[in-house]
Amino acid sequence: MTEPLNWSITTEQSATSTSDLAKQAAADGAPSGHAFLAIEQTAGRGRHGRHWDSQKGGMYLSVLLRPSLPITQWFALSFAASLAVLEAVRAQLATHLSPTEMPQTGLKWPNDVIVAGGKISGILLEVEGKVLIVGSGINIAPVGQMESQNIAPIALADIWPDGAGDLPQPYDLATAYLDRLAFWYDRFCQSGFGPIRDAWLENALFLGQRVAVQCDTKAISGVFHDLGMDGTMLLLDDSGQKGHITTGDVKLLGS
Structure with missing residues (x-):
């Protein structure tokens, strides 16, 4: 059964980690769909507890979800989130680049989002009881080395065309991402991992x-x-x- 999401976003200029904010909100009984956005993280983390470079000017977001499907299926939302990021980033680039100018974009297993050969985003899932925290970061301003050691980071600023105007604002990018995440979350609730898997494979590097x-x-x-x-x-x-x-x-x- 579909669980409609009513997104609400709490924005902080700086936080240790948006995941920590989401975990506290979950403990306080916050509903599914509550998201926390930070412009900077002082203790961001990626998979396996690795440091995530979260300098000022990026989009760092954690979403609190309470899926009704068995916890053994929640892994699917990592793939759903990477798809949602990829679609949001592509949409931003497509407004300023012609099809022939678009860089190669795709997904690297398990959940890295790759643009022009560099890593622009990663996903982190954390389970707190019956709550799932979906963390994501999108590099907007240039950043240092991220968690993955075998691929260089990249940011929207590195590929933003001259004369295209200002870079996307973190809040605008967050809402675009959440719109796509809601779509894939609905598919997950309706049909499980199958549709997400098919779409992920279509974009797999x-x-x-x-x-x-x-x-x-x-x-x-x-x-x-x-x-x-x-x-x-x-x-x-x-x-x-x-x-x-x-x-x-x-x-x-x-x-």
Whole structure:
């Protein structure tokens, strides 16, 4: 059954982490759809507790959700959020660039958003009891190195065309992202991971190509074959055996 979302956004100029604000709001009984936006984070974090460079001028947002579907399916919203970011960023670029000028955009497993070869956004899911916190960041102003060590960061400022006017404001980008997230959340509530998976695969980078996945201290290589219904990367090794990768940093091997 669909759970309609009524977004409400609390904006802070600076916060340690918007995820911390969302967690506190969840503990206080805030409803599903409450979002926290910060222009700067002093202790932003990414996957595996890594530091997320959250300098002033970016869009740093955490959304509080209370999904009714089983918690084992919540992973799907990481893929939904990365799709929503990708669509919001593409829409911003499309208003200022012709189709031939548009940079390559896509999704790198599990949830990095890539523009012109650089990482412009990542997603972090955190579970607090029956509440899911979906954290996302979009680089607007130039930033330093982010959590992923095998791909350089990029910001909208780095690819914004000359004469195109001011960069998008964090609040405007947040509302565009939330609009797309509401769409994918509705699909999730109606149909589970299937539609999200299909759309994610249509935008997947490195699909059908040879990659290396750094899993803790071990690197695994093979061909990125598919995305499992549980969100795992399906990798074919040199002998044709299929492996299921649950976590790791992906790097494209020699072209």
